[in-house]
Amino acid sequence: MRQIVLDTETTGLEPAQGDRVIEVAAVELVNLLPTGATFHCLVDPERDIPAEATRVHGFTNGDLAGKPKFAEIADEMLAFLADTPIIAHNAPFDFGFLDAELMRAGRPKLDRSRMVDSLAIAKERYPGMPNSLDALCRRLGVDNSMRDSHNAILDCTLLAQVYLELMGGKQPGLELAPSLRGAGPALAAEAVAWTPRPIAVPEDRAAAHEAFLRGKVKEALWLQPPFTPASEG
Template identity: 85%
Template sequence: MRQIVLDTETTGLDPALGDRVIEVAAVELVNLLPTGATFHRLVDPERDIPAEATRVHGFTNGDLAGKPKFAEIAAEMLDFLGDAPIIAHNAPFDFGFLDAELKRCGKPALDRARMVDSLVIAKQRYPGMPNSLDALCRRLGVDNSMRAAHNAILDCTLLAQVYLELMGGKQPGFELAASLAVSRAALAAGEAVAWTATPIAVPEDRAAAHAAFVKAKVKDALWLKPPFADGGETA
C-alpha cells in the first residue's frame, strides 16, 4: 500500500487573501513505512513573506530568491504524488493551498477523496488532548528534539513516524505473517523452502532446576521414557 505524507509551508494562513506556498515536501510510505523516496522543493512565492510567517518557519525573502515558481515544480510534484492517498496534519490547510497554486497554473485540484487527515485521527484517538505534531511526538515517543522551527521535510519525517504509531505501530507479527505467507506460496508452487533453526540457549543451572522440578512434580513422564529419553523424535 503506497501512501504519501505531505507538508507545506506558506506565507500566511489563507490562500484566498493572497498567501502562497513557499515549501512543499512529501515522503513516500509503503505499508506504513518510509521507503526513502522524498520530494522537497523551496518555491518563490512571488510576494513578500510577512515577519510573523518568518517567525514560524524561519524563511525570509532572501532564502527564496531565485527559487523556482510553483508552476515550475507542479508537474514533478504531481508525478511524485501519483494517485496515492495523501496524509497531512490538518490536511485541509495543505490541500487548500496546493489547490490554489494548481489552479493558478491551470492544473486540476487534488481529489479530496485522497485526503487523510492525521489530526482528525489523533483527535479520535486522544479526544480532549493536545494533538499538535509536537504534542503527538512527545506522547508517542517520537524524537522531535531537532524541530526548532517548522520545516516541511522534517515535519513529514516526524509525521510519518507519528502516523505509524497512530495506526497501531510496527507490530513484529506483521513481519512474521508476511514471511509465512511467502513460504506458503512457495510450498504451493512446489518450491523448496529453506528453514533455519533458531536454538534457544538455556543456562545450565536453569536447565538443571527445571529438570529437578519436573522430576519431582510429574510422575511417569512419557518424555523421560525411551525412545524419547534416548533422543528419539515424537513424530
C-alpha cells in the same frame, strides 16, 4: 500499499487573501513505512514573506530568491503524488493551499477523496488532548528534539512516524529489508514470497488426540468437517 505524507509551509494562513506556498515536502510510505523516496522543493512565492510567518518557519525573502515558481514544480510534484492517498496534519489547510496554487498554474485540484487528515485521526483517538505534531511526538515517543522551526521535510519525517503509531504501531518483522530501503515504489511494494510449512504430526499422537476428543469433548469442533481426521476421509 503506497501513501504519501505531505507538508507545506506558506506565507500566511489564507490562500484566498493572497498567501502562497513557499515549501512543499512529501515522503513516500509503502505499507506504512518510509521507503526513502522523497519530494522536496522551496518555492518563490512571488510576494513578500511577513515577519510573523518567518518567525514560524524561519524562511526569509532572501532564502527564496531565485527558487522556482510553483508552476515550474507542479508537474514534478504531481508525478510524485501520483494517485495515492495523501496524509497531512490538518490536511484541509495543505490541500487548500495546493489547490489554489494548482489552479493558478492551470492544473486540476487534488481529489479530496485522497485526503487523510492525521489531526482528525488523533482527535478521535485522544479527544480533548493537545494533538499538535509536537504533542503527538511526545505522547507517542517520537524524537522531535531537532525540530526548532516548522520545516516541511522534517515535519513529514516526524509525521510518518506519528502516523505509524496512530495506525497501531510498528509490528515485529515489518521492517523493510535493507535492499528495499530507498528502492522506490516498484521494488519496495513487491510481495515477499511466502512458503507454507505445515507441521507433521506423528500418527500415534494424532490417534491419541482423536481418542481424547471423542471421550472428553462433546461434539468436538475438530471432528467436524472440514476438520475430520484424514482417517475418516
